[in-house]
Amino acid sequence: MKRFILIFLVLISTLVIFSIDNQYFNEEFKRSFFFFWEQANINEKSSGYGLIRDRYPGNPNVASIASTGYGLAAIPIGIEKGWISYEEGYTRVNKTLDTLLNLKNIRGFFYHFLDINTGKRIWNSEISTIDTSILLCGVLTAGEYFGGEIKEKAEKLYKNVNWKMFVDKSTNYFYMAFYPEKGFSGKWDFYAEQxxxxxxxxxxxxxxxxxxxxxxxxxxxxxxxxxxxxxxWFGSLFTYQYSHAWIDFRNKKDKLGVDWFENSVNASIANYNYCVDLSNKFKSFSKDRWGLSACDSPNGYNGLFGAPPSGYNNKQHKVDGTIATSAALGSIVFTPDLSLKALNAFYKISGLVGKYGLKNAFNLDKNWIANDYIGIDKGIILLMFANYENEFVWKLFNKNQYIKNGLKRLEIQ
Structure with missing residues (x-):
């Protein structure tokens, strides 16, 4: 009898733990989706219809082309989860693609930041190769889901991009950006999110x-x-995540023998280990609270946050005790146990959870919690949660014939 009671208590304990994980997972999943659904321009008379804010509540008139890309991939997720109807999602995507087809671009590449109401360039921002790529991933994901005229529009946007123009022929590196005022800028010479x-x-x-x-x-x-x-270069965790939100690299190697999925597993573990080692120095860090990546901080946005290895000498990353909530959660497919424990720990921090789930970052040493949600960070959480749950985005995106052709041509098999 005592043995039966003990087994019963263990089972109940397991169920309770699972329900807590499930509760936070579903809550963060759903709230992250509604960032993209509610922070889009839905004024049908606007030339910026469908563009999605870079952040909320800050900078209310600024849209990000990358945030819009995540938002387009979010809509099939929302439909399948029952958060919006098929008809609602179809209409939003179809009209958003019309907006994109009419936006000013250079050889198919788009400006990073746009006025959400007019669709025009804002802040003299750059034509961005990586942000355009994120947009196109969202565009093609939506095209695969809906098919028909949406797929036709998606493929038109994709086929318009002149990739060759943005390659430096002397080095074979992609340029990072182009400014009409001064030409090309920066090069993708090192591994990152590209x-x-x-x-x-x-x-x-x-x-x-x-x-x-x-x-x-x-x-x-x-x-x-x-x-x-x-x-x-900086060891920011997002660099090991963004491409993996769309492309299923599991059990694939290129002709040099590189397994990019395992690479991100190891990078996530290194990031976790570094945070644990700093737990005596910074209050934010613990065995359950971890994740260093570009994010807001008490001193403003910082793209240098990361963990070793970095640069050539492990001195390029920065740390000030700020944790990016999207960092651990965006690695959920790489380190599921560690990421779910971080999710539970984050949800217990007073003031960190709001309208769209976890806010961007926190720093317990400074008694600081970010005010904003940032689109690309909510996006990596949303898409990775979908992949963790049932491989949804991976299955959808990797059906695309052009993606299959790209992997084959690069000999990533």
């Missing part, structure tokens, strides 16, 4: 790149109490 760009470009039926562009960027290895992996 893997999607090579696959999109290699699969293009109109302006395909040579595979040498993919195999030319620097692959520098390092580790931090983890297996060695190819790391990004």
């Amino acid at each position: 893997l999607m760009m090579y696959i999109l470009a290699a699969g293009s039926p109109t302006y395909p790149i040579n595979e040498d562009v993919y195999y030319s960027f620097k692959r520098h290895e390092g580790n931090y109490k983890s297996k060695k992996f190819i790391h990004s």
